[in-house]
Amino acid sequence: MTHVMACIDSSPSSPAVSDYAAWASQRLNAPLTLLHVLDQEKYPASADLSGNIGLGSREHLLEELATLDARRAKLALEHGQHLLEMAQERMIASGAVAPDLKQRHGHLVESLSCLQDDIRLLVIGRVGEDSKQGANSLGSQIEAVVRAIHRPILITASHFKKPGKVMLAFDGSATAHKTVEMLASSTLCTGLSVHIVMVGADSEDNRKELEKARCTLVSSGLKVQAEILTGEVETVLHAYQAEHMIDLLVMGAYGHSRIRQFLVGSTTTTMLRTTALPVLLLR
Template sequence: MTHVMACIDYSQSSLAVCDYAAWAAQKLGAPLTLLHVLDEEKYPAAADLSGNIGLGSREHLLEELATLDAQRARLALEQGQHTLEKARERTVVSGAAFPELKQRHGHLVESLSELEAEIRLLVIGRVGENSNRGAQSLGSQIEAVVRTIHRPILITASSYRRPEKVMVAFDGSPTAYKTVQMFAASQLCEGLPIHLVMVGADLEDNREALEKARSMLISSGFEVHAEIRQGDVEAALHVYQSEHGIDLLVMGAYGHSRIRQFLVGSTTTTMLRTATMPVLLLR
C-alpha cells in the first residue's frame, strides 16, 4: 500500500509538514509515514582509518576520530528518533491514524528514490534545517527532489492553514490537461471549491481550452470557477490568490514554453520561491 510520506527534520517548518501530512492522510484515506534522513555528509558512519598511516599520522588519534564520528552519528540518530516520535504525537493529535516511523542514514534524495514505490504523496517543507534562507525561500534540495521523485509532491508553507480554497494553474498544454485529470481523480481536495486560472490573452482558443478543463473538473463533482487573467504569470497568480483567499496552489511540474524550463529560471520555480501558500506539484 502506498503512503503519504512526510519528511521530518529539526527545522521549524517540520511543524507545518506534520499538520499538512495529517490533513492529506485523512483526505486520501491513506496511511502516513514520517521519514527522517540523517545527513551522511554531516554525520558520517564509522570508518576504518587503520590504513591511513601517512605523514604526521598517529594511529591512536585516527582511532579516536573514528570513535567520535560513530558517537556523533549514534547520538544524532537517537535525536532523530526522538524528533520522529514527537512528530507522530503531533500528527495523531491532528487526527491522523498512528503513523509509521522510518529513519535513514544517507542522503535525502537517494533515500526518497529508494522509497518511491511506497509513496502516494510526498510532503516536504520549503526549506530544511540546514538552510540559511528565509522561510519563504526555496531550500537547496527541493530541486533535486522534484526532478527525481515522480510522485505528487506537496511543498508546504511555513505554517499550517487548513486548505479551504484551491487554485489550479492552467496553461492549455497537454501537461496541464494531464494535471487537471490527475487532480480530478484525487480525493485530496474533494468538496473544496476550485479556482481554475489561466494567464494569457482572452482569445477564443484559450476560452475553449479553459472550458474543457473546467468540464473535466465539474464531471468529477467539483464546484469550479474558471477565469482568464492577463499579464505576467507569477504576478497575476499572486494577485488572484490575494483577491480570493486561496489556500493551496496546484501546478504541473512541467509544461510548455517558459514553464517547461522547470527550475531553470522558470515560472514554476518562481512560484515555488514566492508563494506564501503550499504548492502541490503533479507529475
C-alpha cells in the same frame, strides 16, 4: 496501498509538514509514513582517517577520532528518532492514524528514490534544516527531489492552514490537461473551492481549453471557478491568490511552456520562491 510520506527534520517547518501530511492522509484515506534521513556527508557511517594521521605513536588519536565520529552519528540518529516520535504524537493528537516511522542513513534524494514505490504523496518543507531561512528561501534539495521523484509532491508553507480554496495554474497544454485529470481523480480537493486560472490572451481557443478543464473538474464533483487573465504570469497569479484568499497552489512540475517548466527562472520555480502558500506539484 501507497502512503503519504512526510520528510521530518529539525527545521522550523517540520510541524507544518506533519500537519499537512496528516490533513492529506485523512482526505486521501491513505496511511502515513514519517521519514528522517541522516545526512551521510555530515554523519558518515565510518571514517577512514588513516591517510590523514600517521600510525605508530599517533594510532591512539586515530582510534579516538573514529570513536568520536561513531558517537556523534549515534547521537544524531537518536535525535532523529526523537523528532519522528514527536511528529507522530502531533499527528495522533490531530486525529490522524498513527504513522509508521522510517529512518535512513544516506542522502535524501537517494532515500526517497528507493522508497518511491511506496509513495502516493510526498510532503516536504520548503526549507530544510541546513538551508537558509528567509521569506523567499527555497531549500537546496527541493529541485533535486522534484526531478527524481515521479510522484505528487506537496511543498508546505511555514505554518499549517487547513486548505479551503485551491488555485490551479493552467496553460491549455496537453500536460496541463493531464494535471487537471489527476486533480479530478483525487479526493484531496473534494469539497474545496477550485479556481482554474489561465494567464494569456482571451481568445476562443483559450476559452475552449479552459472550459474543457472546468468541465473535467465539475464532472468529478468539484466546485470550480475558471478565469482567463492577461499580464505577467507570476504577477497575475500572486494578485489572484491574494484577492481570492487562496490556500493551496497547484502546478505542473515539468513541461516546455513557460507555465510548466521546472528550471531556474521558470514560473514554477519563481512561484515556489515567492509564494507563502503550500504548492502541490503534479506531473
